[in-house]
Amino acid sequence: MRFVIALPFLWLGVFFLLPFALVLMIAFGSNAPDSVPPVELGASLKNFKLLFTDDLYLAAWLTSLRIAATSTLAALLLGYPMAYAIARAAPARRPLLLMLVVLPFWTSFLIRVYAWMGLLDENGLLNQFLRWSGIASDPGTILGTEWAVHLGIVYAYLPFMVLPLYATLEKLDTGLLEAAADLGATPLKAFLTVTLPLSVPGIVAGCLLVFIPSVGEFVIPDLLGGTQTLMIGKVLWDEFFTNADWPLASAVAICLLALLVGPIMLFQRHQARSLERR
């Protein structure tokens, strides 16, 4: 048993935990374009100061949080009815319905984001459809706007929302709903007072699974957001790959981590508890 614990413990300690210490160390250093790697160690706070005083970075933080929050909400509003409908479907049909939700997750994330590029382009299929059907003669371009980023996040992360919601809704005792109906509650009231409160664990898990990764999302804002949409994951990427400023990129990573450590711990505790309850 000692070996069973030690193997993953050591692996994750070396390849997951230790690297964060390095990131922290580099974040206090400064950029040294002429040396390899381009870093000069130090103990300066200037990277962090820049992140919290420069308007560009502040805007990127706020945009990321806002887009992640509204996308999570949109995914919840779309995912909840889906999870509910699957949980109420005939038991024999549920595995197939569930599999259809999971399948896109098994294809490529990159490809799924890419699929929207051809749809949302100025002359893309969506606009062609809008013109052809006469709904809008001069539709604007969605690609390259925040709308496209929202759409991309909801699309890419929807399975993560539906699965935990389904897991809690499926376990829900339908006897409780019958009891509520017997006591005179309308279906809507029964839903609001029985189903919704009991599905809170699923809502929390689903929202965290969508919110946390989308705050630091890179591919979606890069491919669908164009140059207008500044999200923090893209800032980190550009600082690292385009400007080769490793210390500043590290400081962005540290701030992102500090921002998300609360939600991540919440998610971890939730996972542990839901497994113990089984």
Add this chain to the structure above:
Amino acid sequence: MIGRARFAFTVLGFGYAFLYLPLVLVMIYSFNESRLVTVWGGFSTKWWSALLTNEAMLQAAWLSLRIAFVSATAAALIGLAAGYALARAPPFPGRSLFGGMVIAPMVMPEVVMGISMLLLFVGAERLFGGPERGFLTIAIAHTTFSIAFVAIVVQARLADFDRSLEEAAMDLGATPWVTFLTVTLPLIAPAVGSGWLLAFTLSLDDLIMTQFVAGAQSQTLPMRVYSSVRLGVDPQINVLATVIVVVAACALIFSGWLTRRKV
């Protein structure tokens, strides 16, 4: 009752249309004669033959497949150990840290993990002169974030089945090791198998961490795809998407069959 059925039908119809319409369109347009996505120029398989003779793309795919195989196998082993420890180990010091480290990579933004692993490899290069960035570093990075997914499936499966089977084996004189090999492992093998498949898929698809740790020499399939789609829609990528969706559907059906099969 009819109202409810209609509600379910509408909701699911809309949801599945949203999920599948973009993919279906990409698949249809992989047979488009025209180079432009927006124009249907008639049926053609020329992009299919173009992709199948695209040497750079095939090489990248081959590299990705090998990395995925190695990292999925490593992640399955370590994830099995992690899931087993979480479900069965008595309380030990550092238990909550351990639990956190196993789960956190699941949601950790990839850019953060990418930069941290790169800094680790750069540091190792300075201290020990290696490993050289490429196949090995990519495989290590993929293994690290895949462990969580295997561990969770294994842990869930272990939480579901009766511990008395293991206790019975031990009462009959089996050592813990023999008990694990003859009772526990056969029961959780389907979970490990589907965890392996999931890890394989995740590795095959990963762009961000790979881009950080790949070094100058290695180009995986997602890196090729990314550098091509940045410039806009590419008919060859439509073909690749079609292949990926079909393969993923087969893998998922196989995985579902693995986990649902009663042992």
